[in-house]
Amino acid sequence: MRSHPGGEEHTRRMLELAEPTPGASVLDLGAGAGEAVALLRSLGYAARGIDREPRGGNVETGDLLRTPFPDGSFDAVLSQCAFFVSGNQPDAIKEAARLLRPGGKLLLSDVFFEDPLPLLEKAGFRLLRREDLTAAWRDYYLEALWREDAPCCQIPRGKCSYWLLIAQKEEQHGSL
Ligand SMILES: C[S@@+](CC[C@H](N)C(=O)[O-])C[C@H]1O[C@@H](n2cnc3c(N)ncnc32)[C@H](O)[C@@H]1O
Structure with missing residues (x-):
């Protein structure tokens, strides 16, 4: 699945x-x-992926909240359905900001229990696009429950939304 x-x-x-x-x-x-790493590479991007429990050969072991890469190492950071699972979504967004060069882009899809905009702005991002995927998220979890194979994350309780967000790291940000 x-x-x-x-x-x-x-x-x-x-x-x-x-x-x-x-x-x-x-x-x-x-x-x-x-x-996603395989897809990105097939499209010509210099892609790397990290995960605390990699399930594929092209993913390195690492904690997304404390990555070993220097500041500004990447043109883009992508993450799908992982920041919430990490248990510290605000710090995950901050780490993404640290990893991006100024002007670099965050491609994020994730579960949110609050408005994502303040979280992004606090970390030094400007929101470029947002699409509401909450309906797709609901279908996804109903399917997972039906199959009894909800993968690698706890089912969040309460009213949540699921957003696809494209944000750009500001060229200058005081707290970075
Ligand atoms: C729902 S899965 C999504 C995986 C992948 N992004 C995808 O969309 O197919 C969430 C992933 O986040 C990883 N993850 C959660 N917390 C993490 C952390 N602190 N550091 C690295 N990976 C983490 C889990 O191991 C899991 O592989």
Whole structure:
């Protein structure tokens, strides 16, 4: 079973919206089995992925909240359905900001229990696009419950939304 709502279709949608420059360096945080890393490489991007429990050969072991990469190492950071699972979504967003060069883009799809905009702005991002995937998220989890194979994350309780977000790291940000 795919391990985020929308599968490859939503990964492609994020790329379509963000338009990373050809050959851009992209890091997938919480890359899981590495499907997005494989897709990105097939499209010509210099992609790497890290996960605390990699499930594929093209994913390195690492904690997305404390990655070993220097500041500003990547043109783009992608993450699908992993920041919430990490248990510290605000710090995950901050780490993504640290990893991006100024002007770099965050391609994020995730569960939110609050408005994502303040979280992004606090970390030094400007929101470029947002699409509400809550309906797809609901279908995804109903399917997972039906099959009894909800993958690698706890089912969140309460009213939540699921957003596809494209944000750009500000050229200057006081707290970074
Ligand atoms: C729902 S899965 C999504 C996997 C992949 N992004 C995808 O869409 O197929 C969430 C992933 O986040 C990873 N993850 C959660 N917390 C993490 C952390 N602190 N550091 C690295 N990976 C983490 C899990 O191991 C899991 O592979």
